[in-house]
Amino acid sequence: MTSSAIREILKITQRPEVIxxxxxxxxxxxxxxxxxxxxxxxxxxxxGPAALQYSTTEGHLPLRTWIADRxxxxxxxxxITSGSQQGLDLLGRVLIDxxxxxxxxxxxxxxALQAFAPYRPRFVEVITDxxxxxxxxxxxxxxxxxxxLIYLVPTFQNPTGRTLSVERRRQLLxxxxxxxxxILEDGPYNELRFRGERVPTLFELAxxxxxxxxxxxVIMLGTFSKVLAPGLRDAWVQGPRPVIDKxxxxxxxxxxxxxxxNQLIVxxxxxxxxxxxxxxxxxxxxxxxxxxxxxxxxxxxxxVACTDPDGGMFCWVQxxxxxxxxxxxxxxxxxxxxxxxxxxxxxxxxGIGHNTMRLSYVTSTEQEIxxxxxxxxxxxxxxxxxxxxLR
Numbered sequence: 001m002t003s004s005a006i007r008e009i010l011k012i013t014q015r016p017e018v019i020x021x022x023x024x025x026x027x028x029x030x031x032x033x034x035x036x037x038x039x040x041x042x043x044x045x046x047x048g049p050a051a052l053q054y055s056t057t058e059g060h061l062p063l064r065t066w067i068a069d070r071x072x073x074x075x076x077x078x079x080i081t082s083g084s085q086q087g088l089d090l091l092g093r094v095l096i097d098x099x100x101x102x103x104x105x106x107x108x109x110x111x112a113l114q115a116f117a118p119y120r121p122r123f124v125e126v127i128t129d130x131x132x133x134x135x136x137x138x139x140x141x142x143x144x145x146x147x148x149l150i151y152l153v154p155t156f157q158n159p160t161g162r163t164l165s166v167e168r169r170r171q172l173l174x175x176x177x178x179x180x181x182x183i184l185e186d187g188p189y190n191e192l193r194f195r196g197e198r199v200p201t202l203f204e205l206a207x208x209x210x211x212x213x214x215x216x217x218v219i220m221l222g223t224f225s226k227v228l229a230p231g232l233r234d235a236w237v238q239g240p241r242p243v244i245d246k247x248x249x250x251x252x253x254x255x256x257x258x259x260x261x262n263q264l265i266v267x268x269x270x271x272x273x274x275x276x277x278x279x280x281x282x283x284x285x286x287x288x289x290x291x292x293x294x295x296x297x298x299x300x301x302x303x304v305a306c307t308d309p310d311g312g313m314f315c316w317v318q319x320x321x322x323x324x325x326x327x328x329x330x331x332x333x334x335x336x337x338x339x340x341x342x343x344x345x346x347x348x349x350x351g352i353g354h355n356t357m358r359l360s361y362v363t364s365t366e367q368e369i370x371x372x373x374x375x376x377x378x379x380x381x382x383x384x385x386x387x388x389x390l391r
Contacts, residue, residue, distance in 0.1 A: 013340040019372035020340045021292075021359040024158065024313065028363070030281050031229045032273055039268035043261065051261050057252045059236070060263040066270050067222070067236055071203065077213050077238055079247045082258045084188055084223040084235040088115035090254065091184060091219065091237065094246040095149060096121045103141070103150035105133060107316075107347035107356070109158045109186065112151055123349035126150070130307070132157065132164035135171035142179040149182050154202060156189035156312025159347045159358035163310060169202050177217050185220040191227050191278045193311035194286025203238070214240040224266055226313070227278050232262045285313065285362050291369045292361040299377030301384055313362045316344070319355040325383045326354045333382070339375040 013020040043051050058064065059080025068075045081087040088111070096102065096119035104113070106125035113123065124145055127137035132154065141147075152172075154164040164172070176183055185202045200208075203220040207213065219239035224232060237247055251257070292315060296306050303320040319325045327343040334340060344356025361369060 012335050015338075018335065018338045018340055019364060019368045019375070021361070021364065021372060021376075022340045022342045023360055023363055025360075025363055026226050026230060026281070026313070027284065030277075030284060032269070032277055035269060035273045036229065036265060039265045039273070040261075042268055043264040047264060051264055053260060055257045055260040055263070057248050057257045059258060060260070060267060063234075063263050063267045063270075064236070066267070067238065071220075071238055072207055073213055073238055077241055077244055079237045079244050079251060080258050080263060081235045081237060081251065082233045082255065083225060083230070084186065084221045085111055085115060086251075086254070087221045087235055087237045088112050088184075088186070090247050090250045091221075091243075092116040092119040092121075093250045094243070095182070100149065101145055101147040103138070103147045103181070104349050105152060105157070106350070107159055107344060107353060108151065108349065109153055110346050112186065113346075113349060116151070121149070125349050128160075128162075130162065132162050132168060133172060135168055135175060138172065139175050142175065142181065146179070147181050149184060150176060151184045151186065152202070153186045153188075155187060155199060156192060156309055156314075158189070158312070159314050159342070159344065160316040161307045161309030161312050161314045162316075163199060166199055166205075169199070169205055173202060173206055173218070181217065183218045185218055187220060188223045188226050189312040190222070192282050192285060192313065194282045194289065195310040214242070216240055219243055224274075227274060227281060228266065228269060232266055234258065234262055234266045282311065285311070288361040288364070288366060288369060289315070291366045292359065292373060295370050295373035296377075299374045301377070301381050304380065313360050315359050315361065317341075317357045317359060318344075319357075319380065320384075321355055323355070323384055325380070327357045328354070330379065330383055334376060334379045337375045337379055339372045339379070341376065 013022055061075060063080060064075040064078040067078050092115055096116060098120040100121045101124055102121035103124050103126050105128050126141060127134050154169060156163055183202055187201060201220060203218045206216050206218045219237060221237050223235035289309060293308050305318045307316045309315055328345060331343055342358040344353040344358060345351060
């Protein structure tokens with residue numbers, strides 16, 4: 001099945017009767033509409049026409065200062081972007097030369113592969129297990145295949161929901177530093193923890209040993225899309241000044257700057273609304289995740305594996321390898337039963353993963369999750385029976 005065919009099927013998921021676990025969208029009913037409306041009115045009252053004027057390419061200084069203060073940075077080590085997706089594109093533009101080896105997780109975020117692909121890197125997958133990237137495998141790969149960059153989503157990864165342990169993070173920092181590899185750490189889900197203790201970011205761990213920010217081999221992306229509202233399109237990249245300086249030039253050429261009004265609105269929400277939103281969203285996502293995991297245990301056939309995330313928006317399902325089921329053509333059968341998911345193959349740079357799928361639990365009610373997982377379990381059961389009869 002081609003990617004265009006998948007897109008056509010996923011369009012059908014817009015029908016109200018289809019329960020969709022396919023989207024990577026935050027729950028819209030949790031957006032702080034009243035607070036955003038109030039913040040917008042305050043911005044107009046305080047800033048007048050300046051709220052709609054051109055602004056600096058680097059981004060609104062108070063917003064960058066808030067981000068910098070949280071991370072032990074200076075404001076000129078932060079670049080505001082129009083969503084993390086633009087941050088990925090700009091990083092690809094300034095860091096990747098055609099043919100550069102770029103290591104990625106197996107699987108990894110599909111949007112990152114799409115953002116980096118126009119700059120023609122050579123993607124090389126890094127072996128992962130249930131705890132994320134395997135440090136020993138990374139070490140072995142770098143001995144034989146020197147790389148320039150490694151792209152990671154270490155916390156509540158998209159698509160698997162896995163989180164890299166502190167010990168593995170320290171190992172990856174040591175290995176990449178020794179081999180001269182720059183880490184691109186993508187952290188869109190960092191704040192969405194609903195179980196367990198917070199794990200420091202790679203960026204934080206790299207700073208903890210006393211290395212100056214400008215000497216770090218870690219560049220981090222953050223966003224307000226998952227904790228406020230994605231339509232605001234406010235995100236950032238933080239890292240060494242030489243990289244940020246290049247991003248400023250690339251950003252200026254791309255779109256001059258991110259929308260002034262949106263940056264001012266987000267700045268108004270930082271101190272009171274944002275912490276409250278993080279608590280509300282994380283708690284609700286935790287409830288929905290638990291319903292999905294329990295429903296999968298009750299309805300999916302034996303031999304089907306599923307991750308059990310401590311936060312974020314996704315879980316990852318793997319059907320029995322020897323069953324011969326391909327989740328891409330199976331999607332049509334699922335949509336016929338009014339349930340949808342994202343097939344796993346596009347998340348692999350190598351094109352493997354025919355027996356995997358990504359499920360999002362955040363945009364469905366608990367009742368919809370139960371009904372959708374029951375329907376999807378029946379689809380998988382039918383596929384297993386059908387394959388068995390062909391043998």
